[in-house]
Amino acid sequence: MMENNEIISVKNLIKKFGATGHEFAAVDDISFSIQRGEIFAFLGPNGAGKSTTIKMLTTLLLPTSGKILINGFNPTVDQDRVRESFGIVFQDQSLDDELTAYENMEFHGVLYHIENSLRKNRIEELLTFVELWERKNDLVKTFSGGMRRRLEIARGLLHHPKIFFLDEPTLGLDPQTRNHIWSYIQDLNEKEQITIFFTTHYMEEADRVADRIAVIDHGKIIRQGTSETLKQETKTTSLEDAFLQLTGHEIRDEEGGAMERMRMRRRMWHR
Amino acid sequence: MDTIYILWLRELKRYYRSRSRMIGSLGQPILFLVALGFGLGPVFKRAGQGNYFEFLGPGVIGMSILFTAVFTGVQVIWDRQFGFLKETLVAPVTRFQIMLGKTLGGATVATLQGIIVFFLTLIAGFRPVSLVHLPLALVFMFLIALFFTSLGVAIASTLQDMQGFQLIMNFVVQPVFFLSGALFPLNGLPKALAIVASLDPLSYGIDGLRYSFVTVSHYGALTSMLVLLVLTFIVLSIGSFLFSKIEI
Numbered sequence: 001m002m003e004n005n006e007i008i009s010v011k012n013l014i015k016k017f018g019a020t021g022h023e024f025a026a027v028d029d030i031s032f033s034i035q036r037g038e039i040f041a042f043l044g045p046n047g048a049g050k051s052t053t054i055k056m057l058t059t060l061l062l063p064t065s066g067k068i069l070i071n072g073f074n075p076t077v078d079q080d081r082v083r084e085s086f087g088i089v090f091q092d093q094s095l096d097d098e099l100t101a102y103e104n105m106e107f108h109g110v111l112y113h114i115e116n117s118l119r120k121n122r123i124e125e126l127l128t129f130v131e132l133w134e135r136k137n138d139l140v141k142t143f144s145g146g147m148r149r150r151l152e153i154a155r156g157l158l159h160h161p162k163i164f165f166l167d168e169p170t171l172g173l174d175p176q177t178r179n180h181i182w183s184y185i186q187d188l189n190e191k192e193q194i195t196i197f198f199t200t201h202y203m204e205e206a207d208r209v210a211d212r213i214a215v216i217d218h219g220k221i222i223r224q225g226t227s228e229t230l231k232q233e234t235k236t237t238s239l240e241d242a243f244l245q246l247t248g249h250e251i252r253d254e255e256g257g258a259m260e261r262m263r264m265r266r267r268m269w270h271r
Numbered sequence: 272m273d274t275i276y277i278l279w280l281r282e283l284k285r286y287y288r289s290r291s292r293m294i295g296s297l298g299q300p301i302l303f304l305v306a307l308g309f310g311l312g313p314v315f316k317r318a319g320q321g322n323y324f325e326f327l328g329p330g331v332i333g334m335s336i337l338f339t340a341v342f343t344g345v346q347v348i349w350d351r352q353f354g355f356l357k358e359t360l361v362a363p364v365t366r367f368q369i370m371l372g373k374t375l376g377g378a379t380v381a382t383l384q385g386i387i388v389f390f391l392t393l394i395a396g397f398r399p400v401s402l403v404h405l406p407l408a409l410v411f412m413f414l415i416a417l418f419f420t421s422l423g424v425a426i427a428s429t430l431q432d433m434q435g436f437q438l439i440m441n442f443v444v445q446p447v448f449f450l451s452g453a454l455f456p457l458n459g460l461p462k463a464l465a466i467v468a469s470l471d472p473l474s475y476g477i478d479g480l481r482y483s484f485v486t487v488s489h490y491g492a493l494t495s496m497l498v499l500l501v502l503t504f505i506v507l508s509i510g511s512f513l514f515s516k517i518e519i
Contacts, residue, residue, distance in 0.1 A: 058361055060519050080363040088361060094354035098285045110277040111362035139288075155358075 006069070007163060007195045008034040008057065013066035015052050026052040028219035029066070034212075036162075039189055039196040041210035043203070043243060046252040049219040050199045051091070054167055057197075058088055071162050084112065087156030091167040091199075093148050097141040101132055101151050104140060105158060112159035119158075126154040130184060146177035153184060157194075164188070166198040170205065178202070182209055203240040213239075217247045274364045275372035282343065282376025286383070293384070296342075300335045300388045303327070304395040307454065320456065328389075328397030329480035330453030333415055336385040337473055340416045341444050343377030344423015347514070348430055357519055370514040374420050374507065381416035382409070399484040407492070408483035414499040415476035418506060425510035428517050447473050457489040472502050 015027040027049045034040045044050050055061035057068060059075045059082055068075050071085035095104050102123065109119040127133040130150035140148065149169060156164060166185070170178040186209060188194050200206055206213055207227045214224040223230060223246055227239050234242040286293065308327050315323035350356040359369050386409075399405075426439055450464070451473035460468065468474045469490075479495040482488035488495070 055519070060357070060361060083361055083363040090354060090357055092354045094356075094358040096281065096285075096355050097353065098288055099281065103284070107277055107281065108358070108362070110273050111359065111364055113273070113363070 005036045006033045007036045007038075007071055008032075008040075008197065009067075009069040010053075010057070011067040013053070013056065013068060014064045015049075015056060015061065016064045025064075025219050027056070027063075030216065030219070030221045032214055032221060032224060034195060034197065036195055037189070037193045039186075039209055039211045040198070041206040041213045042197065042199045042216065043206055043213060044199075044216035045247050048217045048247075048252075050216060051167065053216070054165060054197075054199070058086060058165060059083055084159065085161060086163040086165055087159065087161035088165040089149070089152045089156050089167065089169050091171065093152065095140045095148055095151060095155075098139065100137050100139055101127065101143070102136040104151065105155055108155045108158050114159055122158055126157055127151075130154045146173050146180070149173065149177070149181060150184070153181065157188065160192075161194065163195045163197060166196065168199055168201065170200065170202060178205070185209070203238070203243055207239040215243060215246050222246055274368045275375065278359075278369060278372025279376040279379065282373065282380055286343075286380040293387075296335070296339060296384065297387065297391065299338065300331045300391060301395075303331050303334065303454075304392060308395055322396075322398075324392070324396040325398065325485050326456065326481075327454070328392040328395075328399075329477055329484055330451075331392055332385050332388050332412070333451070333473060333477040333480055334448055334453055335388040336381045336412055336415045336476075337419050337444065337448055339384040340377060340381035340419035341423040341439065343380050344374070344420040344425075345427045345436060345439065346377070347373070347424050347427035348433055348436065351517070351519070352432065356517075360517075360519060366515040366517075367511050370424060370511045374417070374424055374510065377420035377423070378413060378416040381420060382413045385412040385416065397484075400486050404483040404486070408480055411476055411479035411483060411496070411499070414479075414496070414503060415473065418472055418476070418499060418503040421503065421506045421510040425506060425513050428510065428513035447471055450474075451477055452489070453477050472499065475499050475502075 010033065011031045013027055013030050014025060016023040016025050018024050030049075030053070042050055042053070052061065056063050057070060057075065059079050062076060070082045073081040073085065075082045096107070099107065105123045105127065106119065109123065114122065124133065127136055130153055132147060132151055132154065135143070135147070140151065143151065153169070164185075169185075170181055173181070182205065185196060189196050198210075210227065212224065212226055213230060214221050215230070216222070223233065225233070230242045231237065231239065234245045236242040236245060304327065308324050312323040315321070315326070320326065347356070360366070426443070430436075450467050451471045452468050453473065457465065457468055457474065457478070475490060475495040475498045478488055478490045479492055479499065482492040482495070490498075
């Protein structure tokens with residue numbers, strides 16, 4: 001089907017927002033490719049263009065220009081083929097609180113057209129894998145942050161995706177849970193050869209699990225390579241230092257849109 | 272089909288599980304039945320219009336369907352806010368299927384709410400002339416529900432957050448209710464109000480209900496049915512268009 005082993009290929013991708021004449025390029029001509037089975041970390045400060053890129057890769061946003069291939073398919077043309085190819089854990093949780101863990105899984109299975117008997121087995125297998133099988137009939141609103149994350153991971157894997165997108169999967173979790181979650185993900189990568197594409201603000205996580213890292217800032221990819229090469233090239237001893245040297249020490253304030261305000265409010269309610 | 276079914280089922284489960292909301296939303300119809308039914312009933316009778324409960328019953332049923340339908344439709348904003356919408360938008364299904372499943376689910380919930388309120392009106396003193404037209408009443412209930420759920424989804428698709436919700440309640444739902452002939456007879460109205468009422472979709476829904484329960488109608492059951500069908504089709508199309516334009 002494909003001449004090489006590239007599972008994600010991005011060429012000259014651009015996304016501009018705003019009216020003509022006052023355009024702002026959130027993603028400004030980026031190119032990269034990811035090999036099948038790779039664990040790829042996409043790092044950058046807030047507002048660097050990470051989320052916009054992920055939205056374009058996952059069919060949620062149309063690029064202004066450039067070419068994307070996901071598992072050999074173009075997201076703007078073969079939308080459904082692309083959607084079947086990946087699983088995703090969004091930055092904000094996307095479960096239905098009023099449904100049980102099992103119902104959330106089942107809902108996903110139906111949307112992805114997984115046949116009934118296969119679906120049952122796969123749900124059991126995955127809920128067992130993330131250690132939630134005992135809680136399968138509990139409403140998600142009774143779950144902790146870590147349990148929700150685990151459930152989202154299980155759900156994202158239900159349809160046997162080739163690629164797994166994880167947008168800050170460990171945000172706001174304690175170190176124990178974070179470790180736990182990474183061990184699941186690494187396990188999956190080894191056993192099922194799933195390609196992992198993730199973002200994180202925890203540099204030590206990227207350092208530990210990623211095969212390759214791309215650093216994006218102001219919509220451009222400023223460096224890619226292994227953690228080692230990034231450190232060597234910046235003459236630093238930790239990935240965090242390398243990252244700070246590449247992206248500067250300034251604090252970034254993300255423009256607070258309506259969605260952002262809503263998220264803030266929601267976080268406040270949950271406290 | 273499966274996609275539409277599972278989205279429909281989700282709405283029903285959510286409705287069933289939020290029993291406090293279900294019971295809470297019965298407060299308003301009860302208030303209207305008690306305050307207006309018993310309060311204005313004697314005046315209504317003195318004016319030679321007969322039993323006010325017979326008149327008010329269909330109006331209150333229509334009202335509860337209106338509120339529940341718009342409310343479930345507008346929950347698209349919640350789904351967006353609480354992230355669940357994303358889960359459906361990256362799935363290999365069309366947005367139209369998602370919209371339709373959600374709308375049918377919301378409409379079913381609103382119809383169920385209407386049926387519960389129907390029983391409440393019976394307790395309050397509403398007596399349908401005959402139950403022959405009960406199936407017709409159910410059709411009208413569902414049409415009212417479908418129209419207003421679609422309207423809720425359409426409006427919600429254009430809103431970013433819950434700030435707009437109060438606006439919808441004040442500038443859409445309340446006027447639609449009060450101008451619909453739910454509380455007062457449509458014949459003999461001042462011209463301006465009669466015109467406004469005839470532009471209100473709920474007027475036709477309640478008129479249809481009134482025909483089904485007490486065989487009294489202002490516009491005629493067939494006209495009401497046709498108007499509702501056409502309007503529902505239009506708003507469903509607009510809703511699915513707006514829903515397809517949602518950007519996360």
